[in-house]
Amino acid sequence: MIKKMITIACLAIVCTACKNEKTIKESSSEVDVSARFNEMLNNYYEDGLKLNPVQATFAGDNRFNDQFPNPLSEEIVNKKKAYYTKYKEELTAFNDTTLSDNQKMTKAILNWECDINLEKFNFKTDYFPIDQMWSINLVAGQLASGASAQPFKTVEDYNNWLKRLEGYLEWLASSEEKMKEGIKQGYVLPKSLIIKVLPQLEALTVEDLDKHLFYTPVKNFPEGFSEEDKKQLTDAYSKMVGNKIIPAYKSLHQFMSTTYLDAGRSSSGIADIPNGSDFYSYQIKLYTTTNMTADEIHKLGLSEVARISAEMEKIKEQVGYKGDLKSFFDYVRNRKELMPFTKPQQVIDNFNAIHDRMKPQIEKLFDVKPKTPFEVRRTEAFREKSASAEYNPGSLDGTRPGIFYTPIPDATKYNVYSDESLFLHEAIPGHHYQISLTQESEVLPKFRKTLWYSGYGEGWALYSESLGKELGLYTDPYQYFGMLGAEMHRAIRLVVDTGLHSKGWTREQAIQYSLDNEAESEAGITSEIERYMANPGQALSYKIGQLKIRELRAKAEKELDDKFDIRQFHNQVLETGCVPLALLEDKINTWIATVK
Template sequence: MKKIILTASVILLFFSCKNKEVSKEVIVDKVSIDSVFKHYYEESLKLYPLNATLSGDSRYNNYLPNDITASFKNKQKAFYNAYRDELLSFNKDSLSKEQRMSYEVLMWECNINLDKLQYPTELIPINQFSSLPQTIGQLAGGSSAQPFKTATDYKNWLQRLNDYVVWCDTAIVNMKKGIKTGYVLPKSLTLKVIPQMESFSSGAPKEHLFYSPIKNIPNNISRAEKDSLALAYETIIAEKIIPTYKKLENFFRDEYLPASRETSGINDVPRGNAYYGHQIQTFTTTSLEADSIHKLGLSEVARLENEMKKVMAEVNFKGELKDFFQAIRTARELMPFDKPAQVIENFNEIHQKMKPQLAKLFDLTPKTEFEVRRTEAFREASASAEYNPGSIDGTRPGVFYVPIPDVKKYNIYSDEDLFLHEAIPGHHYQISLQQENKSLPDFRKTLWYSAYGEGWALYSESLGKELGLYNDPYQYFGMLSAEMHRAIRLVVDTGIHTKGWSREKAIEFSLAHEAESEESITAEIERYMSWPGQALSYKIGQLKIIALKNKAQKQLGDKFDIKIFHNKVLESGCIPIKLLEEKINTWILKNTVDE
């Protein structure tokens, strides 16, 4: 126990110590590798307190670091260098199999995060899809990960909001620096950010989204405390939140929009090509290059088109594939709802339909509860369907969010596929099992590698027929369309960020090869523009899992058990693709040798 405390304090000392030689001498007092894993997790929660909140750890709910400052980047650099040095002091051969896996995972974390620090990402701190304002907006509604059960919870959020206001001021300063260096958003994305800022920059404080927790304040809080908190929330909204969003709105409209770039790809900002290479490595956890990914995408698009034509023939549709896409986009029978609640109920019915079949494919199932919710109104127009994990202790359920901006136009043709991906056995199974796995060190319970996580979810979509779904040819076509959507991503993401593709060219390519609406496709393309490389992870991960399953089936023959294969893929949680491949290959070899 003493050594655990010493190491934690040593890491803190490393952050503040300017003499590197002294730091190295202090760190020599080595502890067990398991202690390193534990300390890493504990220190990472202090560094990234939102991660603690999202995992259900309430210790840092009152704090939001200003993570877009030079001093914070220096702290990150010290943090990852310190733990990399700790790891390098161990002999890997002396570690157990599970310890070696954790060693490799943590080494990857240190290296990939240190690599990212060389790029000035803090100069584009806000976008329309995945930046802190979207996260804060979700938490502010009072029904997400930030708890609002006690008076302390309510006060914690007030403190965190004060930090957020400071962060927003820094964001404006950074974006002004970005304007001077050409490190700015594309104009089309800036145009989407402005209305998001507008939605919070006016109105009566008591009608503001950020006042929502007060409207649902629990009865265990005294009347005097309720009144005090209500006044505090009304005050911070009126005096800080609304003025901050008004400042952001004016800045984006008056200064940032005129300076935003006409081009779509990240390669148009300073060192953009190198940064995109880093993003490919981050999100695919491979050494693949953009050009080979682009060619793979074109090949997958062609293969899936042939499969789609088979469905078109099955339903006796006469015409070209693009005509079939249009027919599906506009088919009134595929848009049967007039109330958002009906969309949610349809997903719950899909869940009930597949439940009896799950035991055929899985004997590892999570305890964490699950539910389907509509995406919040403030971000619904630019949002995709998504899964938000439950808490590690299982007290907060996993949530599948569904955007329903216009229920009359909501098309159900791919709902079965979407449920398999976002919910069960996709993200909810994989993430919940990872969080519940007591054999994993804490830092691995919340790790996310997109190629593995999204690859698993996309792989899960292929299991529909075995789970009693896809009996309707349009739902099966929905599965093919979803896979096509991910294949298209390989083409358009690399096209946008390395080949000079415009936003319009990417939209046109997508419209020609999938049945999504133009509105939905436009939001997707703008997502890729704001989040370079992330869209590549789905297909890269899925194809690797399929290849590993095919290899196992071929080499194990009658000994192959799909449930055991799924266990082997899921039991280690999110890991880089290279480590997953090594693990499955070792399992295959062991079982063929034992024959």
């Protein structure tokens, strides 16, 4: 009996040892899979920076500051195709059962990223290299000013920019060639957009170097540069700008103001180009990260316009205005009390005052805040007349601040009625919070820290506008009307963008629909409509994303009841970084179930 018991005990010890060994092997295998997965993600990020070195500069990674590979060249196009194909194939080696929840989401995101970028190669987007708002030449102008992401702190920095400009000059020449080919193939911009590009190009043909944007860095040498270095760099920049940059812009301006303008389309929508309807469907998927159709979005837009109009009527009655809503728009647009400024700095000061007013309330909604500093700046003069307010992210290491740019072409005509909602959207807690927290994350892989999905990112920013009352803002009915106006603006986008690109609307029809339903100025509306014409589908992302986040918050509030914590909900949304909306919905549903 004793011997038998000893034997059983020995067998138990052996079995336990086997089990432990198996557990150790499984654990070791999981660690190995996790390490290989993370290594693959890091390689994806590093290879991506080599293909997009300007993106690396904006992220604060200065290893590639002298590089500008021409994205229009066949070599770079083929490298990008191979890049996305390679990593899509590598993803298949990782089974979801071996990955953590965070890695599963990362895998799904990377799969989406590869698919959406590979699909883009089905369309001739390279025939539209330049427009008035979205193209590389405008980014280059920002970098050339010395006040953006391209650093100008050392002699090496100055030389890096000169080298990068050689690649940029190649792109300018390629752009002209691609547009010539586009004319032959039926891919050309509408005339109204070409007209807006011309003054942007002409501004950079000025021959007085002291007045040229690209000469700016040598007028602002840092302290400590030797006289010899200053002379060498001044000579080099004089030759670069005088002998290469100015002639390149003159050539491009000459071509676009004559041959290209003559060939410009009279139609407004993208459906008029070859394969245009399929391209628009792709753009909808790209920017909304959904499978919604143009018709579905158009109907949703009409519904939202009607709902917000009813809310606007209440504000009109509150302030005692007796006319109809359309005339109230004109009243708000032209009310002198809403245009109190005489100098651009007063506009900047007003935004900073809005920030100060909301600071005491921010803790109630957010318990995690970014460390990256933040500034409000006026949009640079060379692009101010056709620019919208925008946010430029800080660097990944937090040494360069996030910047909210606002155009102020004429301070005396600047209307403040929407400034509170604009600050919430572009700055805090909109783009600055969302992007900075993503970049500062210690759990997201590097590629997700610089990833941008407009449905999520712009959706969060528009959702942020609705937090104004909770943050102590919108006490003035005109500012609340401004928030409604901003939301209406995004609802109108659903109608006019789909109208332009899938229903045959003209530019003028879209402008009139906007004038009939919002308080923006005609000049502002015209600029917006032309923006949608230049980048079909992008304007849809704001409202689609906002409605999804509001829907998820309402669901969480209802199902969790007294367990709902708004700060935790915001953490759940923000900690993912940019994700396709379906993945965000899955995450919030899982969180709700866990809390319950």
